[in-house]
Amino acid sequence: MDSIKILCWNCRGSSNPRTTGRIRALMRELSPNIVCLVETRADEGRAKTICKKFSKAWEWAAIPANGMSGGIIIFWKHEMGLVTPLAHSRYVLHLIVSNEKPKEWILSVVYNSQHIQVQKSVWCALAGMSSLNLPWILTGDFNAILSTEEHRGGGFDHYSTKSKYFSEFISANQLFDLGYYGSPYTWCNKQNGLARRWARLDRYLANSSWISCFDSYYNKHLCRTLSDHSPMLLTARFFTSSKKKVFRFENYWFEHALCHQKVYKAWNFKTVTSPLHAFAHLTSRTRSILLDKKTFWHVC
Structure with a gap:
């Protein structure tokens, strides 16, 4: 492989045939190596039913939803090598990937709670992954923003305390925001007039060890369809030679x-x-x- 493509989408429920069709279309058009779906709202039975539709071409792992809340599904291509799923809670699903390049790395897919005390516990649990000293990338719906520039409509008070703890987590674990191309916001509440709100709730974060494995990377915010969240496609290209120029x-x-x-x-x-x-x-x-x-x- 000369690159890795990771697609992430808060699909707001995955059982709808239109949503399943959208997932298939994204897989076909974008050719990702890994697809991360959050807020699937799929219990164990529905998650298995959905994943079996893709099982010929994809491996998968899932965290069932709690009623109609949460749920994470990750699909990955067979060429990704040895992939070991690991879950400690219903808010994060980790993949430990062993391949030629990067030789061993971690992908953490997050669907965080809106409740601040739960968010704090998720940040604390995630911090333990940084102690492994492996290349590490995180993605998903963090249900938090980092600054006033990452929301539009309404006041910052709703986000301020969550932003503080989110920022502290990123700083303490020496993570980098991988930026984006496209719309500055990944979520819209779809309300009309002055009630409309936008925010950048979804993103990619990575440590310097993961970033140093690649020559370049870019994250594109895709068009928002069938969900109030935009899909994100991260493309990371490996160095073309063994020696960095x-x-x-x-x-x-x-x-x-x-x-x-x-x-x-x-x-x-x-x-x-x-x-x-x-x-x-x-x-x-x-x-x-x-x-x-x-x-x-x-x-x-």
């Missing part, structure tokens, strides 16, 4: 019309980590954008 900024790049805009975009988002890790992450984003012909040179 030295990055040097070329002065002639200033002659391209969008150079300043792309560099500004690479640096214009908040990181919640130590200054040294934040600087390394921001320069890595700049390198990826400037060296990616598809997103920079072809546009210029």
